[in-house]
Amino acid sequence: MRAIYITGFMGSGKTTVGRRLGELLNLPVFDTDEHVSNLETMSISKIFASKGEKEFRKLESDMLRSLPTEDCIITTGGGIILAEENRVWMKENGHYVYLYCDPGEIVQRLAGDESRPLISGDKKKELLPLFLTRKSLYEEAEFHIDTTSKSIEVIAEEIIKSIKIA
Template sequence: MRAIYITGFMAVGKTSIGNELGKVLDLPVIDTDQYIEEKLAWDIPSIFERKGEMYFRDEEQTALRELPRENVIITTGGGMVLRKENRCFMKENGYVITLESSVNTIFNRLHDDLSRPLAAGKTRRELQKLFKQRQPYYHDADLIVETEGKSIPRIAPEIVGWIKTQMLSKRSTDRGCSNSPK
């Protein structure tokens, strides 16, 4: 089976839902942020502080290409979709599933979280601005799943059903990225 890439804004539940999908589908789950932290032996805030966001984005892109492309669920960091090359790579090598939630829910989950450099200390309005800037990139996905008010055990079967439909329809593996946002 092609890789399953879980994308979405910070704190939408990518890791939790990815782990549930891993149980349901009996597949390993790899979190790109955790992979990068282990590889560099630094946490994400330290990477941003010491090397900057561009260095981290380069590491994300490298990690994406180092990870398996079959029989795996990969949960991505919220900024993985910022580079068109990453979006194209994920589409060419797997199913891209974006999780969405409201800005209010995301803000409530993030407002005391200092582990996310791009959200730490942000007001609701600042977070909403970042969310809106990224939304077109998140929507460049095969499936968008609204998570607001849904439990993880309810979301996972929705995604599994969609994946099974895709596998049965034998979707072409040449999926290109010509219509992808820049």
């Protein structure tokens, strides 16, 4: 089976849903952020602070291409879609899934989370413009799943049904 790439804005549930999907399908799960962080031996926030967003995006793209394209789940960072070559890679090498979540719910989910390098301080002010600039890029995905007010179990089942892996 082709890889399942899970994309979406921060707080949409990519990592949690990916883990559950891996359990249900008995497939390994690779998280691009986690792999980049391990490779660089520092948190994503520290990579942004010390090397900048441009270098992080390069590391992220390189990581995406280094991961398997068969029999696995790959959860991505929210900004991986900024590079057209990443969107093309996911379309060509797997099932490309976008997890949508209402921005109001994302603000609630991220309340108190200071680990996100692109939003700090008044998250509500910073989050919506960032979400809107990325929305059309996320929507290029083959499958769209709304995670707003849904359980992890329901979301995982919707992904399985959408890509017809029953």
